[in-house]
Structure formats: structure tokens, C-alpha cells
Amino acid sequence: MKPNDLIxxxxxxxxxxxxxxxxxxxxxxxxxxxxxxxxTFWMSLTESSLTRTNAFVGLANYATLAxxxxxxxxxxNTFYFALxxxxxxxxxxxxxxxxxxxxxxxxxxxQGVFFLPFVLPISVMTLxxxxxLQPSSGVINHILGxxxxxxxxxxxxxxxxxxxxxxxxxGFNMLLFLAGLRNIPADLYEAAALDGxxxxxxxxxxxxxxxxxxxxxxxxxxxxxxxxxxxxTYILTSGGPFNxxxxxxxxxxxxxxxxxxxxxxxxxxxxxxxxxxxxSLLQAWIAKSLAGRTA
Amino acid sequence: xxxxxxxxWTVAGIVAAVLLAALWAAPLLWALSTALRPELETVSSxxxxxxxxxTLDAFARTLAAGNVLRWLFNSFLVALLVTVATMAISxxxxxxxxxxxxxxxxxxxxxxxxxxxxxFEALLVPLFRTMNQLGLINTYAGIVLPQxxxxxxxxxxxxxxxxxxxxxxxxxxxxxAGPLRVLWSVYLPISGNIVWAMAIVTFIAAWxxxxxxFIIVTSNDMMTxxxxxxxxxxxxxxxxxxxxxxALLGALPVALAYIAFQxxxxxxxxxxxxxxx
Numbered sequence: 001m002k003p004n005d006l007i008x009x010x011x012x013x014x015x016x017x018x019x020x021x022x023x024x025x026x027x028x029x030x031x032x033x034x035x036x037x038x039x040t041f042w043m044s045l046t047e048s049s050l051t052r053t054n055a056f057v058g059l060a061n062y063a064t065l066a067x068x069x070x071x072x073x074x075x076x077n078t079f080y081f082a083l084x085x086x087x088x089x090x091x092x093x094x095x096x097x098x099x100x101x102x103x104x105x106x107x108x109x110x111q112g113v114f115f116l117p118f119v120l121p122i123s124v125m126t127l128x129x130x131x132x133l134q135p136s137s138g139v140i141n142h143i144l145g146x147x148x149x150x151x152x153x154x155x156x157x158x159x160x161x162x163x164x165x166x167x168x169x170x171g172f173n174m175l176l177f178l179a180g181l182r183n184i185p186a187d188l189y190e191a192a193a194l195d196g197x198x199x200x201x202x203x204x205x206x207x208x209x210x211x212x213x214x215x216x217x218x219x220x221x222x223x224x225x226x227x228x229x230x231x232x233t234y235i236l237t238s239g240g241p242f243n244x245x246x247x248x249x250x251x252x253x254x255x256x257x258x259x260x261x262x263x264x265x266x267x268x269x270x271x272x273x274x275x276x277x278x279x280s281l282l283q284a285w286i287a288k289s290l291a292g293r294t295a
Numbered sequence: 296x297x298x299x300x301x302x303x304w305t306v307a308g309i310v311a312a313v314l315l316a317a318l319w320a321a322p323l324l325w326a327l328s329t330a331l332r333p334e335l336e337t338v339s340s341x342x343x344x345x346x347x348x349x350t351l352d353a354f355a356r357t358l359a360a361g362n363v364l365r366w367l368f369n370s371f372l373v374a375l376l377v378t379v380a381t382m383a384i385s386x387x388x389x390x391x392x393x394x395x396x397x398x399x400x401x402x403x404x405x406x407x408x409x410x411x412x413x414x415f416e417a418l419l420v421p422l423f424r425t426m427n428q429l430g431l432i433n434t435y436a437g438i439v440l441p442q443x444x445x446x447x448x449x450x451x452x453x454x455x456x457x458x459x460x461x462x463x464x465x466x467x468x469x470x471x472a473g474p475l476r477v478l479w480s481v482y483l484p485i486s487g488n489i490v491w492a493m494a495i496v497t498f499i500a501a502w503x504x505x506x507x508x509f510i511i512v513t514s515n516d517m518m519t520x521x522x523x524x525x526x527x528x529x530x531x532x533x534x535x536x537x538x539x540x541x542a543l544l545g546a547l548p549v550a551l552a553y554i555a556f557q558x559x560x561x562x563x564x565x566x567x568x569x570x571x572x
Binding site: 014015017018019021022024025026028029031032033034035036037039040043050051092095096099102103106108109110111112113114115116117119120121122123124126127128129131132134137139142167172175176179198199200217221224228230231235249252253256257262265266269270272273276277 | 301304308309311312315316318319320322323325326329337338342383384385387388390391392395396397398400403406407410412413414416417418419420421422423424425427440441443444446449473474475478499502503505506509510520521522524525527535538539541542543545546549550552553554557560561564565568
């Protein structure tokens, strides 16, 4: 929008109304975001309980963190969960979007079935998953045979939670890809079809290049979402068996609210934020350089 | 040759669509099939896909025994308060950011957008402390307040307002209308769709929020449905027909809201992710 006379004349007068309109947001933002963020950083430099800050200890919490095997195990569990979820969620999201987009007559039904789980509360997913995965009466063991206690098995617990998560959240990724598909002009396909392109060739030469930016967005959002896993593992396995599903946020919540070691928990939170930001930057950089190479 | 290749793709597509749809519908259908049978059938050694005796007993017991209705009410109240407050606060701020010229505008907007980078999870401990000092543990205010800061909503509304031609506002300003009046009678009517979409998405997100109520609520009576459902093992014991009935009762309101407002839900989630719907 170009500045014009009216707006320029208004520049001084608008200070007061702007203050009034912004006041509710700014106050809430300060109280519930900026100040707590600052306090988290400050607390990470102190020895604190859940209710009291006792002493400034400098970087001691971070030093402890660096050599705390429980912390690094939780980071590895989080990465493993991300590994198990990011690729299936992105690929399945794309496949579902292509199907919904292609089968015009079944579109509303397909989209509804794929997306519905995403709007359900987390504990609906965990209750159903827990029941389906029961060792003796669960439907999964009935189909596969055997009596495997999926959620109590150190090798299977996290993959099982990951599968539940894919079912629960893939609808969102499908939606992102669908929006991308809708933005591809139909005449592009018509022109390519006239040139004799069909099937996979159409996908490779038109659909995929057009979807690339969406795929990048979906991947970044998905990596962040997967790193922030907490509720699924907390409810389904409480971090067990043998801490194989205790993720970083779980370790932080436990440190703060069970051990009442809030200073150390704040250091875990800061490290977690650093990891999330670094990985999203890294991913964005990789996507950019890959796009640059093929362009 | 060509026709055969196309047929192959079509068949593969149909198989994939049917298979995936069945897989995605199955858990909810299985929960329903479980909830509609007597408790004894769920532990029977014989396996049946459908109930042998159809009954609403599990639903009746769930509604009578636990706190499910109370949790549903809490969720509804919390989600409604969060939505109304978030929409009001974000619309006012977005209008100021988009249409008014004042000092510090760019810096303030930039600071608000920082919130995209910092996950809410990192603020849990200080927020809990603040709420504790204010005496807001186990209160509706305590559950609602931290959820009303939505940089996403401010961003989406600002983008939308930026696209509205300046003539609209100028005409109203000539008539001597103040900013609130311009926002209310000029900007809001044009923004109906996006406001509804964001409101529904905010409502669903608040309804489903697990982490914050989990931190701030300890009393069973103040729990929202996502939190309360995790307590059902304690309330019912391991009774799977009842647990599935509880899960379905918790799923029903949002499922209905989604089915009723499918297009707006879609539009809202897309807008919130930074893509246009």
C-alpha cells in the first residue's frame, strides 16, 4: 500500500488509538510470553525449586546438562521419534492429497476420513491405541497372532507410539499438499497431456516441481512438531519401558514438576529450544541448496 | 499401450484410496464396536468384530460414573473463552499493525513474530510459577489466560487487512469515524470468512490442548476432556467398553464441529500454517 496524504497527516494522531488497540495484545504478550521467556533464561542460570529461586550458579546447570546421560538419552529418543514420524507423515500426506485430488466423486469422504483424527483430542487417540495394542485382547495381536506387549516392549514401544501419531496427525500434512495441488493451473496439465505426457511423467514434470515449496514447508512444520512430542509418549508409556520413550520435553517436565529442580529444567528447556531452532535452520538451508542445484 | 498404462495407475489409485481410507476409519469404528458391547465381551477369549449383544450400557455407565460431562463442560467453557478473547485481542492488534502509523510499529510486530520461534513448552515453568503466585492454579482463568496470546492470529489478520484497499478506510475516516468504528463496521464485515475460520481453528486447538491444562490443573473437577480422559483408568478400572465409550464421547463434539464446518476448518488451518486456503 502506498502512503498517501491522509495517512501521513494521520501519523501523529494515530499514536494514541494504536496504543489503545494494541494494549490487550501487548500486555498478554508480555505477561504470558516475553517475560516468561526471559525468566526461563534467567532461571537456567540459577538453582531453583518450582516455587523459589535460591542462588545464581552461572553456567553450572549447562555443565551438568552436557554430561547428563539421561538428557542425551531423551534427545536420542526424541530424534528417533522424529525419524520414525517425519518421513511417513510427509509421504503419506502427499499420497493422500493426490488421492483426494484425483477421485473427484469420493473427494469429500476421503478428505473427511483422512483429516478427522487430526481434530480429535490426543487422549482419544491414546485410549484407542492402548486398547488396540493390548497384549491378550487387542485387535492388533489378534490380526498378527501372538501376544506381544507392544507398549511394554523396549524395541516396539516408540514405533508403536509413532504409528499412532501418524494416524492422528497425517491429515494436516494432507491439507498442506492439497492446497498446493489446488494452486497448480489446470492448463499446465492439459498442455503437457497434449505433448503426450501421462502418469508418472506428469507427476514428475508438473506436480512435484509445483509442490516442492509446500513439501519444504510441510517438512519444517513436521520436524518441529515431531521434536515437540510429549503427550503421546507420556500418556501411552509414561516414558517407559526402561525410559526408552522418555523424550526431552518429558524429561524437562519431570525435572521441573516431579523433582522440583526448576533451574535445571529451565536449562533443559533452553537446550531444547536451541535444538529446535538449529534443526529448522539446517533443514531450510538443505532445502534451499537442493532447490538451487536442480533449478 | 497408453490405455493400459493409465488403467494400471487408476487401479493402483483405487486400491490405495480404499486401503488407506479403511485403515484410517478402522480405529474409530473398532472403538465404536467395542463401546457397543457388554464389558464381558471385551475380555472374552473368543474374538468378534461386531458385538454379539448390542448395548448402550457402556455409554450409560460412563455418563453416570465418571466426570465426563463435567470435563466436556469445562472444555466447552475454556475453548469458548479462549476463542472470544483471542479473536478480540488479535483483531484489535492486527488492525493497529496493519492500518495505523505509529512509532515502534515494525519492532513491536517483529517481536511478536519471534513467538513463532520459541515453543510454548519452554515457558511452562515460569508460567506455572506466575499462575501459582496469582492463585490461579485449578481455575478457569488459569487455564485460559496463557492461551490467548496468538501471534498466528495477529499475523493472519494483519495479512488480510493489508490487502483491503485503502479507499475503504479513507471513506470512513472522512465521515469522522474512529479506529474502533472503522474496524467494526468496515473491516470486520469484509473479513467474516477468515475470522470464522480462525475462530473455529482456535476453538478446536483450545479444546484439544493437553499440555497446559496438564500443568495447571490438578483437581478432577477442573479437568478438560483431553486431560480427564487420561484419568479414566482410575475412574473405571480396565473396562474397555467404558473406556471406548468415554473416548468417543470426548471425540464427538469436535468431530461434529469438523463435519459441520469442514471448509472453514480447512481454510483456518491453512491460513494458520502460512499458506492461503
